[in-house]
Amino acid sequence: MKPVEELCLACGLCCDGSLFDLVKLEGTDDARKLKALGLPVAVSRGKAPVARFPQPCAALCEDRSCRLYDNRPWQCRAFECGVFKEAKAGRMTFAAALRLVRQARRRADKIRELLRELGDTDEHRAVGERFHRTSERMAAGGADAAAMNTFADLSLAVHHFNLQAFKKFYTKAEATAPGAKPGA
Numbered sequence: 786m787k788p789v790e791e792l793c794l795a796c797g798l799c800c801d802g803s804l805f806d807l808v809k810l811e812g813t814d815d816a817r818k819l820k821a822l823g824l825p826v827a828v829s830r831g832k833a834p835v836a837r838f839p840q841p842c843a844a845l846c847e848d849r850s851c852r853l854y855d856n857r858p859w860q861c862r863a864f865e866c867g868v869f870k871e872a873k874a875g876r877m878t879f880a881a882a883l884r885l886v887r888q889a890r891r892r893a894d895k896i897r898e899l900l901r902e903l904g905d906t907d908e909h910r911a912v913g914e915r916f917h918r919t920s921e922r923m924a925a926g927g928a929d930a931a932a933m934n935t936f937a938d939l940s941l942a943v944h945h946f947n948l949q950a951f952k953k954f955y956t957k958a959e960a961t962a963p964g965a966k967p968g969a
C-alpha cells in the first residue's frame with residue numbers, strides 16, 4: 786500500500802460527514818447499481834434533479850476503508866483533498882500529512898462529542914447539518930447557562946475545524962461550493 790493510501794485509512798473525513806454532507810452522482814455513475822450495493826441514492830427535487838446520497842457514507846467501514854472501492858462513484862474516484870495532493874506530490878512529508886489528518890480528526894471527534902452533550906445523538910447525519918440544527922434549537926431559546934457554555938465551545942470547535950478544512954483540505958473548487966463531495 787502506498788503511504789498516501791495509508792493517509793486516507795487514517796482519515797476518512799471526506800466520507801464520514803465531517804467535510805461534506807453528500808455525494809452527487811455523475812452521468813457515468815450507475816445509480817441503480819449503486820443503490821443495489823447499499824448506497825441510499827435519492828433524486829433531489831427541483832428544476833435540475835440530481836441523484837445523490839448522504840454522508841456519513843453507508844459504504845464507509847470501521848477501518849475507514851470503502852466497502853465499494855471498486856464500484857465507487859466518479860466523485861469519489863476523482864476527489865483528492867489538499868493534504869493528499871500535497872503528500873502525493875512530495876510537497877509535504879507523509880509524517881506532516883498524517884499529523885494534519887490526525888489533528889482534523891480530533892477536532893471532528895470533539896465536535897461530535899459536544900453535539901452529543903447538547904442532545905444531538907444523530908450520528909447518521911453529517912456534522913454540518915447537525916450543527917445547523919443545534920444552532921437553530923439554541924437560537925429558539927430555553928437553553929440553560931451550562932448548555933449555552935457548551936454551545937459556545939461547540940461553535941469554537943466548528944470554527945477551528947472549518948478554518949483547517951478551508952486551509953488544508955478543500956481545494957479551490959470545494960472552497961467555492963462546500964457541501965457536496967466534488968470531483969477533481
Ligand code: SF4
Nearest residue numbers: 793796797799866869
Ligand atoms: S480527506 Fe483527504 S486524506 Fe482524508 S480520506 Fe479524504 S482524500 Fe484521504
Ligand code: SF4
Nearest residue numbers: 800842844845851861
Ligand atoms: S462510496 Fe466509498 S469513497 Fe465514496 S463516500 Fe462512500 S466510502 Fe467514501
